[in-house]
Amino acid sequence: MKSVRPKKFLGQHFLTSLPTAQAIADTVDACPELPILEVGPGMGVMTQYLLQKGRELKVVEIDFESVAYLREHFPALEQGIVEDDFLKMHLDHTFEGRPFVLTGNYPYNISSQIFFKMLDYRHLIPCCTGMIQKEVAERLAAPPGCKAYGILSVLVQLYYKVDYLFTVEPGVFNPPPKVRSAVVRLTRNDVTHPGCDEQLMRRVVKTTFNQRRKMMRGSIKPLLHELDQQCQGAPDHTEFLSQPLLTRRPEQLSVKEFIDLTNQVAEHYGSLKF
Numbered sequence: 001m002k003s004v005r006p007k008k009f010l011g012q013h014f015l016t017s018l019p020t021a022q023a024i025a026d027t028v029d030a031c032p033e034l035p036i037l038e039v040g041p042g043m044g045v046m047t048q049y050l051l052q053k054g055r056e057l058k059v060v061e062i063d064f065e066s067v068a069y070l071r072e073h074f075p076a077l078e079q080g081i082v083e084d085d086f087l088k089m090h091l092d093h094t095f096e097g098r099p100f101v102l103t104g105n106y107p108y109n110i111s112s113q114i115f116f117k118m119l120d121y122r123h124l125i126p127c128c129t130g131m132i133q134k135e136v137a138e139r140l141a142a143p144p145g146c147k148a149y150g151i152l153s154v155l156v157q158l159y160y161k162v163d164y165l166f167t168v169e170p171g172v173f174n175p176p177p178k179v180r181s182a183v184v185r186l187t188r189n190d191v192t193h194p195g196c197d198e199q200l201m202r203r204v205v206k207t208t209f210n211q212r213r214k215m216m217r218g219s220i221k222p223l224l225h226e227l228d229q230q231c232q233g234a235p236d237h238t239e240f241l242s243q244p245l246l247t248r249r250p251e252q253l254s255v256k257e258f259i260d261l262t263n264q265v266a267e268h269y270g271s272l273k274f
Contacts (some may be wrong), residue, residue, distance in 0.1 A: 001228065003198055004042065004043055004063070004065045004066050004069050005044060005065075007063060007127050007195070008171045010062065010063055010107060010109070012040075012042065012063070012107060013105075013108065013173040013174070013175060013176070013177045014042045014043060014045065014171055014173060014174045015042075015045050015046065015105050015131075015172060015173055016045070016173060016174050017172035017200065018045065019053040019231075020133070020168055020172050021046045021049060021105075023114045023166070023183070024046055024103070024129070024131055024183055025046050025049035025052075025053075025103075025131065026129075027129035027165065027183060027185050028050065028053065028055075028101045028103050028127070028129055029053075029102065030101075030127055030129065030185055030187065031126055031127035031187075032053070033055070033178070034098075034099055034100055034101050034126070034127070035055060035056035035057065035058070035095045035098065036050055036053070036055055036057045036058070036101045036103060037055070037057075037059075037060065037091075037094060037100050037101070037102050037103070037254060038050060038057065038059040038060070038103055038104045039059075039060050039086045039094075039102065039103070039104035039106060039107075039130075040048045040060070040062075040086075040104050040105060040106060040107050041057075041060075041061055041066070041070060041098075041104070042061070042063075042105070043066060043069050043070070043073070044059075044069070044070055044073060045105075045188070046068070046076060046103075046104070046105055047059055048074075049092050049223050051074070051076070051077065052218060056080075056095065057080050057230070058080040058081075058082055058094065058095070058147050059077065059080060059081055059082065059084045060082045060084055060089065061081065061082070061083060062083070062084065062085050062086070064083065066083040067081060067083045070211065071246045076196050081105075082232075083197060085154070086110075086114065086117070087110060087117055088111055090111045091117075091125075092121075092124070093123045094124075097124075097235045098124075099124050099125065099126050100123075100125065101121075101126075101127045101128070101129065102118060102123060102125050102127070102128040102129075102130070103128070103129045103130045104130045104131075105130065105131045106130050106131065106132050108132070108133055108177065108179075108219045109169055111132040111133060111136050112136060113154060114182075115128075115140070115152060115153075115156055115186075116261065119155060119159065119188070122159050122188065125188070126187070126262075127185070127186065127187050127188070128160070128185075128187040129184065129186070129188040130183065130184065131168060131181050131182065132181065132182065132184065132203070133165060133177075133179050133180075133181060133182070134179060134180040134181055134182040135148075135240060136144055136152070136182075137164055137181075137182035137183075137184045138182070139152045139153055139248050140153065140156055140157075140162045140164075140166070140184055140186070141153075141154055141163070141164045141184065142174070144251065144252060144253060144254045145251065145252055146251070147251070149251045150204055150209050150212070150251065151206055151209045154205050155202065155205060156186065156254055157196055157255050158191060158255050158259075159185060159188060159189060160186040160188055160189060161186070161187045161188075161189055161192055162184060162185075163184065163186075164182060164184055164187050165182070165183045165184060165185055166183050167180055167181070167182050168180065168181040168182060168183065169181075182186065193265070194259055194262075195259055195267065196259045196262040196263045197262060197266055199260060199274055200262050200265060200274040201259065203223055204220070204223060204258060204261060204262050204272075205221065205250075205258055207220060207222055207223040208220050208223075208250040209250050209251075210222075212249060212251060213249070214249070215246065215247055215248065215249060216245065216246040216247070216248055216249065216250060216253070216261075217242075217246035218250065219250060220241075220246065220265075223265070224237055227265075227272065227274075230272060231269060231272045232241065235268055235269065235270075237268075239270040240264070240268050243264075245257065245260075245261060261266065
């Protein structure tokens, strides 16, 4: 079977550098012994090195041409080739409920969504590695106080330690992307519960970063308005909005401060269910 042509609508940029593919595959060694789930294997340039690890391996591919190519060129992997949309998969049964390493040269058009999916299954994914746009990698790893720090930074760093490993130039892809890429490793920390209502925290983080140029007392108002509609007898917000924490911008708040703020919002609304 001839090579697969990259499809723009799937965000495909096939890696052509074997040394780079091997270097990315080697990032799974951070969690030895665990089975591996590769997302978006394409023609298997990284898969071939993952197979050499001697660990249980499954690959998820949505492109039927790539699936046919993998079945022809990697017959030993036949039972591990899953033709599906990763974002729609139920991962609880991928390895019979066992934890696994998530990795891949992730499709650029869904890279952020992949990490939100990882968060939903964090009980099964102690380690996640792979290649993404450099911009997304910088957002994942960004500390408070810098321009790249945002929604993804806060929600991922709540549960994972993020390591930016190395940068990859456009010339090692077909077709070359218009941006640089980077390889990251995310390792679960010891947090099992954030110490606040997690769904409310997501709303706090997303609402405030949607207006990141404003001070928190301005950017949080849309959420307060939403919550006012959900309760009978909305509380007065004057004292709540006057606290020093809300005189800063969202990118200046640490993960811990977002947890504290979430608890303050919950306390402000009393018995309201979020």
